[in-house]
Each structure stands twice: as C-alpha cells, then as structure tokens.
Amino acid sequence: MIILQIITYTELIVGIYILLILLFLTIIYTLLTSIIEYKIITKKNKWNAIIDKEIYETILDDQSNSNTDFNDYLKSSSFKHYFIKKLLKAEQNFSGNSKESIQNLFDHYELKKISLQKLNSQKNHEIAEAIQEVTTMNHVETLPKIKSMLQHKNDLVRSEAQYGLTKFAGFEGLYFLDNLQEQLTDWQQLKLLDAITILPNLDEVDKIISNWLKSPNQSVKILTMKLIRKFQLLQMHDLVADNLHDSDEKVVEETIKTLVRIEDDSTSKLLIEQYETCNEKFQIQILKALEKISNPENNTFLETQAKENPSFSVKKASVKALNNCCSKTDLQKLAHQSNSPELKQIINQIIQEN
Amino acid sequence: MQILIAEDDELILKTIEHKLKKEGYKVVLTRNGKEAISKIENEDIDLIITDIMMPFASGLEIISAVRKSKNSETPMIILSSLGQEDVVVEAFNLGANDFMVKPFSPIELSVRVKKLLK
Numbered sequence: 001m002i003i004l005q006i007i008t009y010t011e012l013i014v015g016i017y018i019l020l021i022l023l024f025l026t027i028i029y030t031l032l033t034s035i036i037e038y039k040i041i042t043k044k045n046k047w048n049a050i051i052d053k054e055i056y057e058t059i060l061d062d063q064s065n066s067n068t069d070f071n072d073y074l075k076s077s078s079f080k081h082y083f084i085k086k087l088l089k090a091e092q093n094f095s096g097n098s099k100e101s102i103q104n105l106f107d108h109y110e111l112k113k114i115s116l117q118k119l120n121s122q123k124n125h126e127i128a129e130a131i132q133e134v135t136t137m138n139h140v141e142t143l144p145k146i147k148s149m150l151q152h153k154n155d156l157v158r159s160e161a162q163y164g165l166t167k168f169a170g171f172e173g174l175y176f177l178d179n180l181q182e183q184l185t186d187w188q189q190l191k192l193l194d195a196i197t198i199l200p201n202l203d204e205v206d207k208i209i210s211n212w213l214k215s216p217n218q219s220v221k222i223l224t225m226k227l228i229r230k231f232q233l234l235q236m237h238d239l240v241a242d243n244l245h246d247s248d249e250k251v252v253e254e255t256i257k258t259l260v261r262i263e264d265d266s267t268s269k270l271l272i273e274q275y276e277t278c279n280e281k282f283q284i285q286i287l288k289a290l291e292k293i294s295n296p297e298n299n300t301f302l303e304t305q306a307k308e309n310p311s312f313s314v315k316k317a318s319v320k321a322l323n324n325c326c327s328k329t330d331l332q333k334l335a336h337q338s339n340s341p342e343l344k345q346i347i348n349q350i351i352q353e354n
Numbered sequence: 355m356q357i358l359i360a361e362d363d364e365l366i367l368k369t370i371e372h373k374l375k376k377e378g379y380k381v382v383l384t385r386n387g388k389e390a391i392s393k394i395e396n397e398d399i400d401l402i403i404t405d406i407m408m409p410f411a412s413g414l415e416i417i418s419a420v421r422k423s424k425n426s427e428t429p430m431i432i433l434s435s436l437g438q439e440d441v442v443v444e445a446f447n448l449g450a451n452d453f454m455v456k457p458f459s460p461i462e463l464s465v466r467v468k469k470l471l472k
Contacts, residue, residue: 048364052364052365052368053368055365056365056368056369056372057372059369059460060369060372060373060376060460062372062376086365089365090365091457092456092457093363093365093366093456093457093458094369094457094458094459094460095457095458095459096459096461096462097459097461098369098459098460098461099457
C-alpha cells in the first residue's frame with residue numbers, strides 16, 4: 001500500500017516492462033554466448049580430429065591420397081596457428097622418424113612463413129612463440145635472428161632465445177652465461193641442460209666452466225654445477241669445492257650435491273671441515289652426502305655425531321650414513337655402548353628397515 | 355590378439371591404434387584409468403599399453419588392478435614421461451613388463467608389443 005502511494009499505476013507497469021525486457025535480454029545474451037561457445041568447441045573438436053589424422057597418417061606413412069579437405073582448412077589463418085600449436089605438442093611426444101615426419105609436415109605446409117612473421121612482430125608473446133616454433137622445427141637458419149633476441153627486455157623472449165641458441169649451437173651457445181645479469185629459473189636451467197647433449201673436446205671448455213663457477217650470478221653457478229654433474233667433470237672438483245663457503249644457501253646445497261657426484265679422496269675431509277660451520281639443515285645434507293660416499297674412514301666422525309649431537313635428525317642421519325659403511329654388528333655394538341635410549345631406538349629402527 | 359590402450363592424449367592414442375591395427379592386432383581404446391580397468395575386467399585382453407598419468411585412475415592403479423584380477427598374467431607396457439623414473443620403478447615393482455619414455459617411437463613400441471606377445 002505504501003509503495004502504491006509513492007509510485008503511480010503507470011509507473012508500475014513501465015517498471016514491470018523494463019524488468020521483462022532486461023530478463024529477455026539476459027536470456028538472449030546467455031543463449032547467444034552458449035551458441036558461440038558450442039560452435040567454438042565443435043569447431044575445435046573438428047579441427048583436432050582433422051589435424052590428429054593428418055599427423056598420425058604422416059607419422060605412420062599412411063597417406064593414400066592428397067588431403068584436399070585439409071588444404072581447404074589451411075586457408076584459415078586461425079586453423080594454421082592451431083595446427084602449429086598441435087605440431088609443437090606432437091613433436092614433444094614422438095621420437096626418431098616420427099619426430100622428423102612432424103618437422104616435415106611443418107615445412108610441407110609452409111608454416112615457417114607464419115613463424116617468421118611472428119618473429120618480426122611487435123608483440124613479445126608472438127616473438128617468444130615464434131622462437132619456440134623455429135627451434136622445435138629445427139630451422140637453424142633463423143639462428144642470427146634468435147641471437148639478436150638474447151638481450152631482449154622481455155623475460156619470455158630472452159628465455160626462448162637462450163634455449164633456441166643452446167639447442168642449435170650446443171655448449172658453444174651457452175656463451176651468454178659469461179655476462180648474464182638476470183637469474184635463470186629452475187625450469188630454464190633444466191631446459192638448457194637438456195639441450196646440451198655433448199661437450200666439445202676442447203681445452204677451453206674447462207676454462208669456460210671455471211669462469212662460470214666464479215660468476216656473480218647465483219643461477220649461473222648452479223647451472224654450471226648441474227652441467228658438471230651431468231657430464232661427470234671430475235677435474236672440476238676443487239673449483240666446485242671453493243663454493244662450499246658461498247654466502248648463498250642454494251649454491252652451497254648444489255655444491256655438496258655436485259661434490260658427491262664427482263668425489264675424490266679429499267671430498268669427505270672437505271665436507272667434514274665444512275660441517276662445523278653449518279646450520280642443522282646443511283649438517284644433515286653433509287651427513288647424507290657421507291652416506292652416499294660410504295667411506296669407512298668417516299666412521300669415527302659419524303659415531304661422534306650419532307652419540308654426541310643432541311639433534312634427533314642429526315643422530316638419525318649419522319646412523320644411516322654409518323649403516324652404509326659398517327656392518328650390522330658394528331651398529332649393534334654402538335647401540336649397546338650407548339646410554340641414549342633415543343640412539344638405541346634409531347639404530348634398531350634402521351637395522352629393521354634393512 | 356586384442357590390445358588395450360589407455361592414454362588420455364588423443365593423438366598418441368590414435369597413432370598407437372593405427373600402428374597396431376596395421377600390424378594386424380585388434381585394439382580397444384580407453385581415455386581414462388577407470389574406463390580401462392572396467393574394460394580389462396569385461397573383455398579378453400592379451401596386452402595392455404597404459405600411460406602413467408591419466409584422469410580418474412593412474413597407470414599404476416591399472417597395473418595393481420590387473421595384477422589382482424583374473425587376467426593377472428596379461429603383459430603390460432607403460433608409457434611415462436621424462437623425469438618419472440621413480441614412478442617407472444614403482445610400476446615394475448607392481449608388475450609392469452616393459453616401459454617406454456615419451457618422446458617415443460611408435461615403431462619401437464610395436465616391436466616391443468610383438469616381443470611380449472610371442
């Protein structure tokens with residue numbers, strides 16, 4: 001009653017009409033967007049089926065006649081872009097001749113033209129995509145262009161250029177590490193390492209790697225240590241060990257990991273010397289390293305840690321390391337000698353686990 | 355001989371399907387782990403090729419289910435990605451017979467199939 005006193009009957013009717021119109025428009029909008037979404041999904045499904053067929057028939061050398069339908073689809077620019085994306089994904093899943101067939105398909109349909117256009121684009125994401133495409137499809141002639149992107153202001157473009165260069169030039173392509181200012185992400189390091197399949201047989205390699213180990217860029221040091229581990233560069237042992245005193249915890253962590261992989265007679269001694277200056281996290285890492293090195297000469301040190309260190313985790317890591325270098329009887333003897341119920345419990349548990 | 359392929363990547367699935375059909379095998383396709391387990395229980399399968407990472411039930415769950423079922427002797431090849439070494443070890447412990455790492459060669463896979471079915 002109060003509302004009817006405020007607004008007139010006509011105004012009420014107009015209001016209802018407006019509400020109905022709004023409701024109608026909302027329904028139309030929802031319907032239209034659903035139709036468009038449905039069309040996009042149907043189109044993508046159709047494209048997926050057509051492209052998949054083209055790829056697997058090429059891989060299996062199964063194409064009986066020229067696919068005119070496929071050529072019709074290729075007149076659409078968005079189809080071509082989608083095709084390239086699918087080829088890139090397919091290239092990652094297949095090896096050997098199948099991989100080559102996928103690269104041939106890229107060349108056969110002249111998709112390189114699209115990648116080259118994108119390589120000269122003003123949009124960073126398009127440049128990054130293009131570098132990825134020409135790298136994956138093995139178009140080594142684009143290397144000068146890729147090199148010119150190494151100092152690009154955009155992270156993504158720079159990362160793709162670094163990877164492209166390394167993929168094409170191998171170890172020599174890593175020269176950008178000499179003066180790299182930006183940090184390499186873990187993922188980027190993994191990609192770069194994966195791109196290096198062999199090391200050249202040159203005297204210079206050791207010198208280059210030594211310089212990277214002294215780099216002020218933490219990520220360059222870490223990548224170098226991963227490289228040393230991958231190629232088991234035993235001659236780098238002492239230079240790697242210099243990084244045990246690095247102020248960066250991640251560098252120290254990688255140094256310990258690397259020393260274990262390229263260990264020599266001095267490794268245990270270096271790690272034990274470092275042990276006293278470390279926090280508990282690194283002490284445990286060193287104990288795990290000694291477990292892997294498994295040298296009976298470390299037993300006295302390990303026994304002392306097991307008996308005297310107040311930390312449960314340190315005791316456990318010490319016993320585990322001892323378990324690798326001494327007999328079950330020696331461990332039982334240690335348990336018997338000890339007054340610590342905690343140590344006895346750890347030793348019994350580790351004996352049972354074996 | 356009937357081979358079941360469990361793989362959620364349509365292109366890989368289709369490629370293996372056509373390769374094996376060309377070699378004269380019958381092929382059953384499944385796109386998730388649950389569907390694979392159900393088909394293994396209800397159909398006569400001579401060999402299973404399964405991806406490790408799949409929706410609803412993983413390749414490892416498929417291996418466990420097969421080894422506990424009436425078809426416990428069915429040979430199995432697993433497809434894994436790089437960096438899944440721990441999972442591959444687990445798969446062998448559960449009873450997988452062979453494995454291939456992606457990127458893989460369909461030709462090599464068909465040779466391994468042939469060898470296991472001998």
